[in-house]
Amino acid sequence: MSSAGFRVEEYGDFVTIYCYGEWRVSTIDRFENKIYTLKPKSRVIIDLKELRGIDTSGALLLIAIENRSKGEFEYRNIAPKVKQLITLLKRKPQVIAKANLKPKDFLQRVIEKIDQFFEYKRAFLAFIGELFMKSIALFWKPKQFRLKETIYFIQSAGINALPIIGMTAFLVGVVIAYQTIVQLTKFGADIFVVDTSTIAITRELGPMITAIVVAGRSASSFAAEIGAMKLTDEIDAMKTMGFMPFYFLVIPRIVALVIALPLLIFFSDIVGIFGAMVVTKSQIGLSFEQFIQRVYEVLSLKHYLVGIFKGPFFALLIAITGVFHGLKVSRDTESIGKETTQSVVNAIFFVIICDAIFSVIFTELGI
Amino acid sequence: MRSVVRVENIITKFGEKIVHNGVSLEVKEHEIYAILGESGSGKSTLLKEMTMLLKPTSGDIYIFDKNIKKISPKEIAAIKQAWGVLFQFGALFTSLSIANNIALPLKEYTKLSKRMIDVIVDAKLEMVGLDRSVKYLYPHELSGGMVKRAALARTLALDPKLLFLDEPTSGLDPVGARAFDSLIVELRDILDLTIVMITHDLDTIENIVDRLSILADHKVVASGTLKEVLQSKHPFVEKFFRNEYLNKRLQHV
Numbered sequence: 001m002s003s004a005g006f007r008v009e010e011y012g013d014f015v016t017i018y019c020y021g022e023w024r025v026s027t028i029d030r031f032e033n034k035i036y037t038l039k040p041k042s043r044v045i046i047d048l049k050e051l052r053g054i055d056t057s058g059a060l061l062l063i064a065i066e067n068r069s070k071g072e073f074e075y076r077n078i079a080p081k082v083k084q085l086i087t088l089l090k091r092k093p094q095v096i097a098k099a100n101l102k103p104k105d106f107l108q109r110v111i112e113k114i115d116q117f118f119e120y121k122r123a124f125l126a127f128i129g130e131l132f133m134k135s136i137a138l139f140w141k142p143k144q145f146r147l148k149e150t151i152y153f154i155q156s157a158g159i160n161a162l163p164i165i166g167m168t169a170f171l172v173g174v175v176i177a178y179q180t181i182v183q184l185t186k187f188g189a190d191i192f193v194v195d196t197s198t199i200a201i202t203r204e205l206g207p208m209i210t211a212i213v214v215a216g217r218s219a220s221s222f223a224a225e226i227g228a229m230k231l232t233d234e235i236d237a238m239k240t241m242g243f244m245p246f247y248f249l250v251i252p253r254i255v256a257l258v259i260a261l262p263l264l265i266f267f268s269d270i271v272g273i274f275g276a277m278v279v280t281k282s283q284i285g286l287s288f289e290q291f292i293q294r295v296y297e298v299l300s301l302k303h304y305l306v307g308i309f310k311g312p313f314f315a316l317l318i319a320i321t322g323v324f325h326g327l328k329v330s331r332d333t334e335s336i337g338k339e340t341t342q343s344v345v346n347a348i349f350f351v352i353i354c355d356a357i358f359s360v361i362f363t364e365l366g367i
Numbered sequence: 368m369r370s371v372v373r374v375e376n377i378i379t380k381f382g383e384k385i386v387h388n389g390v391s392l393e394v395k396e397h398e399i400y401a402i403l404g405e406s407g408s409g410k411s412t413l414l415k416e417m418t419m420l421l422k423p424t425s426g427d428i429y430i431f432d433k434n435i436k437k438i439s440p441k442e443i444a445a446i447k448q449a450w451g452v453l454f455q456f457g458a459l460f461t462s463l464s465i466a467n468n469i470a471l472p473l474k475e476y477t478k479l480s481k482r483m484i485d486v487i488v489d490a491k492l493e494m495v496g497l498d499r500s501v502k503y504l505y506p507h508e509l510s511g512g513m514v515k516r517a518a519l520a521r522t523l524a525l526d527p528k529l530l531f532l533d534e535p536t537s538g539l540d541p542v543g544a545r546a547f548d549s550l551i552v553e554l555r556d557i558l559d560l561t562i563v564m565i566t567h568d569l570d571t572i573e574n575i576v577d578r579l580s581i582l583a584d585h586k587v588v589a590s591g592t593l594k595e596v597l598q599s600k601h602p603f604v605e606k607f608f609r610n611e612y613l614n615k616r617l618q619h620v
Contacts, residue, residue: 025479025525025526026448029479032480060486085557088557089490332505332506
C-alpha cells in the first residue's frame with residue numbers, strides 16, 4: 001500500500017511503463033502529474049504485472065496514458081477485472097439526459113441583473129395589489145377568514161414576544177432617563193426628565209423599538225416558514241386542493257400582526273416609563289408617586305395616541321415584507337437564508353422610513 | 368466470506384415508542400443486500416444507525432468488523448471515506464453545481480490535480496448515464512431522476528467499498544430503474560462493492576438482490592435469499608409477496 005507509481009523504460013521510440021502498487025484515488029495524487037509529462041512515443045506498452053489494486057480513478061489514469069500515446073498501444077499482464085473496468089469507463093455512455101448550455105457573456109449578465117431588480121419591484125407591487133384585492137374580497141365571503149390561524153399568530157408573534165420587548169423597552173427607558181438626567185442636572189432642571197423621557201418613549205421610542213424587535217422576530221419567521229413550505233411543495237399542494245394560500249398563509253399573519261403590534265407598543269410604553277421611573281428615583285430621588293403626578297401634568301394623550309397609531313402601519317410593513325420574501329423562495333435551500341435576511345433588513349428599513357414620514361406629517365399638522 | 372456490516376441485537380426506542388426490538392442481520396462482502404418492511408417498520412432508522420447518523424438505544428453495529436461504538440475518531444473518518452451513502456432524494460448540495468458536488472470529496476480527501484478531478488467527474492457522470500454538459504447545472508435545475516443519478520455519481524466519487532442506498536429506484540421510470548439495477552450489479556462485479564439497500568422495488572429484489580431481510584413487528588421476521596424468505600408464513604411476507612399479481616410472476620422462484 002505504501003508505494004504506488006510507475007517506472008518508465010525507453011528503447012528509442014518504444015516505451016514500457018511498469019505500473020506497481022495500488023492505483024487508488026487515495027494514492028495516485030502522488031504521481032498523476034508525472035503522467036502528463038510523458039513524451040508521446042510511437043509504441044507504448046503498459047505492464048500491469050506489479051499492480052496490486054486499482055479503482056476507477058486509477059483506471060482513468062491508465063486511460064489518460066493511452067490517450068496520450070500516438071501510435072501502437074498495448075496492455076501486458078492485465079487482469080480480467082482491470083480490463084472490464086477500462087472497458088466500462090471507455091464505453092460510450094447511454095446518456096439519458098443532456099443539458100443545453102450556452103455560457104452567458106458579460107452584457108447578458110448585466111441585463112439579467114437589471115431585469116431582476118425591476119422584476120423584484122414589479123413582483124412586490126403585484127403582491128400588494130393582490131393582497132388589496134383579496135382583502136376586499138374577504139368582506140363578501142367572510143367564511144374564508146381563518147380565525148384560528150390568526151389567533152395562533154397573535155400568540156406566536158405577539159404574546160410570545162412580550163419578554164424580549166419588555167426587556168428592551170425597560171433598558172431603553174433606563175438609558176433615556178439616565179442620559180437626560182446627566183444633562184438636565186447641569187441646568188438644575190432635573191424634574192424635566194419626566195417630560196422628555198415619557199414623551200420620547202410614548203411618541204417615538206416605544207413604537208420604534210417594538211417594531212424593530214418584531215421585525216427581527218416575525219418578519220424572519222414568516223419568511224422562513226413560508227419559504228420552507230414552498231420548498232417542500234406544500235403551497236402547490238394547497239393550490240391543487242383548492243385552498244388559497246393567500247387566505248391560509250398570508251392574511252392570518254398580516255391581520256394577527258396588525259392586531260398585536262399596537263398592543264405590544266402599549267406594553268412597551270408602560271415598561272419603558274417604568275424603567276425611566278426607576279432611574280429617576282435612584283438618581284434624583286423623585287418618588288414613583290411624584291413621577292406619576294408629573295406624568296399627568298405633562299404627557300398629553302396625543303403623544304400616546306400618535307405612538308399607538310403608528311402600530312398598524314408598522315405591522316403591515318413588517319408582515320407584508322416577511323410574507324412576500326417567504327413566497328419568493330425558489331427551489332434551492334440557499335434562497336431561504338437569503339430571503340429571510342432580506343425580509344428583516346427590508347422590514348426594518350421600511351419601518352424607519354415610515355416613521356420618518358409620520359414624524360414630519362404630525363409635526364406639520366401640529367399634533 | 369468476510370462480513371462487511373453486522374448488526375447485533377439492536378434495540379431502538381424514541382421515548383416510549385419502540386422501533387427495533389432485537390434486530391440482527393449480517394451483510395457479507397460482495398453482496399447486494401436488501402432491507403424490506405412496511406413504512407414505519409424502522410428501515411430508515413436502521414439505515415441511519417448503520418451510517419452513524421443515529422445511535423441505537425442498545426446493541427452493536429460492526430462496519431468492516433469494527434464496532435462503531437468503540438472506534439476512535441480516526442477510524443470513523445477512515446470508514447466514512449470507504450463507504451458511500453445515497454439518500455432517497457439525492458441530498459445534493461444545492462449551493463454547488465453538479466460538478467462541484469461530485470468533486471467535493473475528491474477535493475477534500477485527495478491532492479489530485481484539477482485536471483484529474485475533471486476527468487474523474489466526467490467519468491462518474493457518464494458511468495451513471497448523465498451527459499458531461501449536466502455538470503454545469505445546479506441541483507434545482509435537474510429532474511428527480513437526474514438528481515438521483517448525480518447523487519450516485521457523488522457517492523461513487525471516492526470509489527467506496529460499501530454502498531448504502533435508500534430506495535435507489537424510487538422515482539425513476541421503469542427503464543431507468545432497470546438500467547440503474549444493472550449499473551449497480553456491474554459496479555459490484557467490477558469494483559468489488561458491497562451494497563446495502565432499502566427497496567420496495569420487486570424487480571430489483573427479484574433480479575439483483577442476493578439476500579434480504581424483512582423488518583416487521585420491530586424485528587427481522589425473515590431473512591435469506593428470496594426463495595428462503597418466501598417460505599416464511601409471516602403476515603407481511605404473505606401480504607407483500609403472495610398476492611395474485613405476484614403469484615404469476617414469482618412462479619419460477
